[in-house]
Each structure stands twice: as structure tokens, then as C-alpha cells.
Amino acid sequence: MSEPAISIRGLEKVYGNGKVALHGIDLDIPRGSMFGLLGPNGAGKSTTINILAGLVNKTAGSARVWGFDIDANPRNAKASIGIVPQEIVFDAFFTPFEVLELQAGLYGVPKAQRRTMDILRAVRLEDKANAYARTLSGGMKRRLLVAKALVHNPPILVLDEPTAGVDIELRQQLWAYVRELHSYGTTVVLTTHYLEEAEALCDRIAIINHGRVVANDETRTLLATAQEKVVVVTIDRDLDLAPDHLGVGKVELRGTRQLAITYDKRERQAGAVLHALTEAGLGIVDVSTQEADLEDVFLSLTRSVAA
Ligand SMILES: Nc1ncnc2c1ncn2[C@@H]1O[C@H](COP(=O)(O)OP(=O)(O)OP(=O)(O)O)[C@@H](O)[C@H]1O
Numbered sequence: 001m002s003e004p005a006i007s008i009r010g011l012e013k014v015y016g017n018g019k020v021a022l023h024g025i026d027l028d029i030p031r032g033s034m035f036g037l038l039g040p041n042g043a044g045k046s047t048t049i050n051i052l053a054g055l056v057n058k059t060a061g062s063a064r065v066w067g068f069d070i071d072a073n074p075r076n077a078k079a080s081i082g083i084v085p086q087e088i089v090f091d092a093f094f095t096p097f098e099v100l101e102l103q104a105g106l107y108g109v110p111k112a113q114r115r116t117m118d119i120l121r122a123v124r125l126e127d128k129a130n131a132y133a134r135t136l137s138g139g140m141k142r143r144l145l146v147a148k149a150l151v152h153n154p155p156i157l158v159l160d161e162p163t164a165g166v167d168i169e170l171r172q173q174l175w176a177y178v179r180e181l182h183s184y185g186t187t188v189v190l191t192t193h194y195l196e197e198a199e200a201l202c203d204r205i206a207i208i209n210h211g212r213v214v215a216n217d218e219t220r221t222l223l224a225t226a227q228e229k230v231v232v233v234t235i236d237r238d239l240d241l242a243p244d245h246l247g248v249g250k251v252e253l254r255g256t257r258q259l260a261i262t263y264d265k266r267e268r269q270a271g272a273v274l275h276a277l278t279e280a281g282l283g284i285v286d287v288s289t290q291e292a293d294l295e296d297v298f299l300s301l302t303r304s305v306a307a
Contacts, residue, residue, distance in 0.1 A: 003067045004028040005156050005187040006052065006081075011061035013047050013211075021047040023211040024061065029189055029204075031155075034182050036202035036219070037191040038298065044211040045191040046086065049160055053083045066155055079107065082149030084159040088141045092134035096125050096144050099133060100151050107152035114151070123147045123177065139170035146177070157181060159190040163197065175201060195298055199223070207298060229265045230290040231273050234258050236283030246276045257285075 006029040013022040021044045029035045037045050050056035052065055054074055063070045066080035090099060100116045120126045123143040128136060136144065142162065149157060159178065163171045179201070182188045192198050198205055199219060206216040215222060235257055242253035249263030259282075261273050270289055277284060 002031055003064070005031045005033070005066060006189070007064040008048070008052075009062050011048065011051065011063060012059045013044070013051065013056065014059045021211050022058075022061075025208070025211070025213055027206055027213055027216065029187065031187055032185060033187055033204050034179075034202050035187070035189045036198035036205040037189060037208060038193075038195065038198050038205055039191075039208035040193075043208040045208055046160055047211075048208070049083065049158055049189075049191065052077075052081060052158070054078050079152060080154055081156045081158060082152065082154040084145050084149045084157070084162055086160045088138070088145060090133040090141065090144070092132060094133055095128075095130045096120060096133065096136070096147070097129040099144060100147055103148050104151045109152055115153075116151070119147045119150055122150075124173075139167070139173075142170065142174065143177075146174070150181075155185075156187045156189065159188070161191055161193065163192070163194065171197075228262055229270070230260055230262045231270045232258060232260045232288050232290065233274070233277060233284055234286035235277070236285050243280060243282075246273075246280060248273045248276045 006027070008025055008027040011022050011025040011027075012020075014020050025044070025048060027048075037048070039045050047056060051058045052063055052070065054070065054077070063077075065077040068074075068076040068080060070077045094102065097116060097120065100119060101114065104114045104116065117126060117129065120129050123146055125136075125140060125143055125147065128140060133141070133144065146157075146159070146162070157178070162178075163174060175197075178188055178190075190198070190202070202219055204217065205219050205222055207214050232254070238256040239253055239259075240256070242251045242259065244251065246261075248268065249261050252260045252262075254260055259277070263273055270287075274284060274287065
């Protein structure tokens, strides 16, 4: 197997004020993956990313980006990663074209190899190429940030909370574009608070809490670890109250004919729940089940770890 796109070992960060942001993180992000870095506010996501980007100095540990050690080979490590930061910062008096050309200059991309107009076209800003950055809408600025991260054609693109404060339509556009990049082989890492977003987009997810990795798995495996399952049963008669004597989990009456039963799937299967209902003399008309979603996994993991 090829070396991971990003490989982190024992990464620690203590800020100047004594705040321990990372307690020793181990993390491998496979090449070609769409990887979600999830965690509540202050978990250490930005610190991790900023260390990889060379913007924050680590206290201990090591990291390799596309095989390049960030200490031994910082230039190559930096050239292998494009970071889309959380905050929008541009010089208002540069045009998108100039912003990208300047960035290309910073990364030492020779003029002949620059793809400024191609990138602007890809993020649908070609008609704004020569407008001042200050005249762009919030959404356009976001797209310009993505464009900026791509000028040196990095194999890894990291998006730090890219859709915070972005409207739904733009979010969809942004994700469509990120998916496209991913389909062409770019390794994509995104940090997000939006659990549904990570669930929908990422093939692997690591959850960080209080500077520690508390989960790191394929999205579907992570979802399968959620223990609660709900079976919703339509019964053959009207009820006034949820029956409380079934002994199969929490029973809730929805309307007069539907029962939602939440049970722990380690303890019993849906069949046993249905059996208990028929034993209680209730006829079953229809059945559906709901798996727990990522939010349940996230909450159970981030609740169980002390600060
Ligand atoms: N420059 C700094 N000086 C001191 N403490 C810091 C600094 N930057 C971050 N921290 C602290 O380190 C911890 C981790 O912060 P970090 O920004 O990495 O979290 P995060 O998971 O990215 O959260 P968010 O999503 O809110 O950005 C927090 O407790 C934060 O207050």
C-alpha cells in the first residue's frame, strides 16, 4: 500500500498560554480519500491543520505530508497541500486574477505553468477575473479561497470549515466542485461541524475531542457502531397511551396507531421487538427501521471523554 497522504504521529501542541490543544495525535489519511475531521469547537482541528500547513509550530511529534516530513522537508510538504482557511482574508484592491497570480508567485509556479484562468473557470469566477475582490459576494470570495488553494496543483486539498455561514445553494455548488476534484484524484480533507455533511461526503471520518482522536474509521463502520436503533410499527388499532409493559426498550406513541420503539441493538434484534408486540396482542400492519446517524455516534463519543 502506498504511503498515506498525511501521516501524523504523537502530535502535541501546547500554546504559549499553557493551553494544551493536542495531546498526542496519531492519524493516517489515505491517498485518494475524502476524509472528514470532525469535532466540537476547540477540539484541535484547526491546530492540526495549521501545523500541517506550517502556520503553527508543533510542540512534539511528527507529521508527513505526501511522504515529506514537515521538519526535514518543509518546502515539499507545503507544496503538497492546499489549505482553504476558515476566515476570508483578501486584499480588497486585488482582482481574483491578481490574487491567484500572486499566490502562484509565492509558490514559485513558473508563469508558463500557471493555470489562472482555468482555475477561475473551474470555480465559476471567470467573469469576475478583473473585478476588485471587495466587490465579490461572500460566496464568490469562498470560491476564490478554494481557487487560491489550488494554484500550485497540490495533491491534497484541505478545507477548514468551508461552508460555515454559506447558504445552501452555494454549499451545494462548492461540494459539487470538491467532489469533482476528488474524482480526478485529489485527496480531500475537510473539517466541519456539519455532521450530515461529513456523513454525506466523506468515506472516512476521524473525530477529535479535547485534542485527542476518539474515533477514526470508514464512515459506514462508524455509523454501524451506533448502538441505538428505532423500529417504527403501525398497528391495527388506535391507542391512547404507549404500552409500557413490553420490556423491549423505550416505547413512544406517534399519533394513535404508530409505535416508535428505541432499542439497543447489542441486546436484541427487531424480530424480538415485533414478537413482543404480537405477544401483547397488537396486530402489525407496517414496519420500518431507522439506524442511528452520525450525530448519535458523535455525541456518544464526545460525551464519554472527559476534558
Ligand atoms: N493561538 C492560540 N493561543 C492559545 N490557545 C489557542 C490558540 N489557538 C487555539 N487555541 C486553543 O486551542 C484549542 C484548540 O483550538 P482549535 O482552533 O485547534 O480548535 P478547532 O477544533 O479548530 O475549533 P474551531 O472549530 O472552533 O476552530 C482551543 O481550546 C483553543 O482555544
